[in-house]
Amino acid sequence: MKKSTLLDLLLLVIRRDLVLAMRRRADVLTTLIFFVMVVSLFPLGVGPEMDMLRKMAPGVLWVAALLSSMLSLGRLFSADYLDGTLEQMMLAPHSLSMLVLGKMVAHWAVSGLPLVLMAPVLGLQFDMSAQALGVLIVGLLLGTPILSMIGAIGAALTLGLRGGGVLLSLLVLPLCIPVLIFGAGAVDAVTSGLSVVSHLSLLGALMMVALVFTPWVTAQALRISME
């Protein structure tokens, strides 16, 4: 029998989680609808002046993305935890960090990527320029994976707790603030004619750091929660 490599394992977990997500499409859609709804509420709350909306747009879109990614985090491990799959995964003779990374990637593809694709449409509602929209998309592409990765730590720590959802947001949101600052800052920079390289590089750096550390930390958190 062929010995499976780490990459095979990663792809296996990603494929499995994506198939499971596709069988429960409503979950994916609710996150997306929540995102659209939050963004659309802002003009109703602050008034329809285009100048102000244009200025607010990057912040509103980023905060909405942050909140909607919190919404889906609870599901990251809970289904596997309830039906015992997670226990089997931890017993498997493979790196738990790699399994966790696979779940993070799948989670991002299901809950982060749709937001990135939806964001430019919503940006048009706020009269954002094409250039700003481009930077917004690049920023979201770099930033939403970080939200999934940091969120996974919180999801693992609050696994199986009562009131886990609210607690999860309380734990994860403060840790996500740098992503929000640099993501929204990049769009602000391009609209005021400054270079966006520094903001986007910092986002990229944060993503690399998160990629290295969060799977391992999440695996440790899962071990603590499953004891």
Place this chain on the structure above:
Amino acid sequence: MAINWFKYSAPTTFYGLAGKMVPWFAATAAVLLAAGLYLGFFVAPVDAQQGEFYRIIFIHVPTSILSMFLYLVMAGYAALGLIFNTRLSAMMATAVAPTGALFAFISLWTGALWGKPMWGAWWVWDARLTSELILLFLYLGFIALHASIDDPRRADKAAALLAIVGSVNVPIIYFSVKWWNTLHQGSTFKFSGTSMHIVMQQALLLMLLACWAYAFAVVLSRVRSIILERERHTTWIAELPEVRQ
């Protein structure tokens, strides 16, 4: 002579030691607080630019310093508890958290009171204020996570991991917020060429030491309560004179 460094890492021995230290730290805190407040509010001269308003510095700066330092202390104890699996370290981390949160809150409160006459606003979205607020959120997250897990061992470990992740994140948050916006005046304490009057410095130092002593007294008495609660089924607790009564 060989010193047994681990003697007081057991709750059994530490309980008595902490009990002996609490009154001393409490008395020190009271004396230093009285002296520091007297020096700061009555003896220190009026500031040339800020008038009488600056006097809130004697509460604001020490509490800010301690709120940040106590987070590191908490994360340090949390890491010790995770690595060596010692019961007392996790209890200490749990005991430090409310005091740290309290200092962060006082720091924000006094900052707002200071900001109104100086900047004309109770709150400004400045880097230091914002990161102090986030620090308060991190403390509250730690306390909330610990409180919502029923099994104390799991609660200790989960909260410890969160504290460590938070302490890695604190510098990132600080610098990101700093680049985002800065209005706050520079650091008050400078090691060379300080701009402060000597009495102001002395008052600040006294207040800082008072806050230290207070933190020691409160954390130690809180950890005693935690030890009593966690170890209530053991025989040594049952034999304590204050429990037997």
